[in-house]
Amino acid sequence: MSSTKFVKAYNNTNFLNSPPARIIRILSEMIEPETRFRKYGIKDTVVFFGSAKILPAVLTNARLKKIEAKIKSTATPSVALKREHEQAERDVMMSQYYNCAAQLSEKLTEYFKTLRKRGKNFMVCSGGGPGIMAAANYGAKKAGGRSIGLNISLPLEQYPNPFQDQELSFEFHYFFIRKFWFFYLAKALVVFPGGFGTMDELFELLTLMQTGKSRKRMSVILFGSDYWNTIINFDKMVEWGTIAKEDLKLFRVVDEVEEAFSILKTDLERFNLNPIPRTQAEA
Secondary structure, eight states: OOOOOOOOGGGOHHHHTSGGGHHHHHHHHHHHHHHHHHHTTOOEEEEEEOOTTOOOHHHHHHHHHHHHHHHHTOSSOOHHHHHHHHHHHHHHHHHHHHHHHHHHHHHHHHHHHHHGGGTOOEEEEEOSSSTHHHHHHHHHHHTTOOEEEEEEOOSSSOOOOTTSOGGGEEEESOHHHHHHHHHHHEEEEEEOSOOHHHHHHHHHHHHHHHTTSOOOOOEEEEEOHHHHHHHOOHHHHHHTTSSOGGGGGGOEEEOOHHHHHHHHHHHHIIIIISOOOHHHHTO
16 A cells, blocks of 8 residues: 555645746735735724834934944044944934824824724724834824734835734735735825835825826825925926826825824825715815
């Protein structure tokens, strides 16, 4: 009698991790999150995007003081030390956005609690990693609420922050599936200063809205005019004819937590809680 042991295809890890099984892995990243979202009754999110490199003020201030002390104790600071000092000063300046993201997430989460009586289960959602993502999850946790983390496996930078809910912490391999889950449940988007990843996520959503592929009425908040108005000149894009002036209405640039919260609260209620016909909403 043969002692050969056969392995079923769905238990064959070599096959499941091979190029021919890519479609199975893609489907898994579509289906598994959906089952958890359904289990916890999650249909509505406010998504936070932003740099993974922005740290809270307590850390950036401590680092700056340490470098300043080193400079004072050095007769002739090196060029490298001076550059390190300049970067530390920039990090302190950028840390304001970490604090603002945490405050805004906290206020939103407190507001979301009041919506449960109306049958709505809104949650803050982030990319699950450090920086602005951690700030968003931290703010929600501080308010005593749950929040979602859509993590992505990367060789550097990305690691799950400790503030997201374990049951609602996801790990993705494919960027495009991760972005699908960002946008599919999103009822509003708040974008803090960030790099290539933040730009990629922002412009994909703006493209979907601009082209009518997404018909959802939702707020898109760009937080931090000093950053956005120097990094991207949207008015020049209109001037050069690459976007229409009407496209500038797809988003708003704000600088204050209270202003961002007011816009988000008004639009969430206008578009999701007390919806009005699209023609009236767009008038």
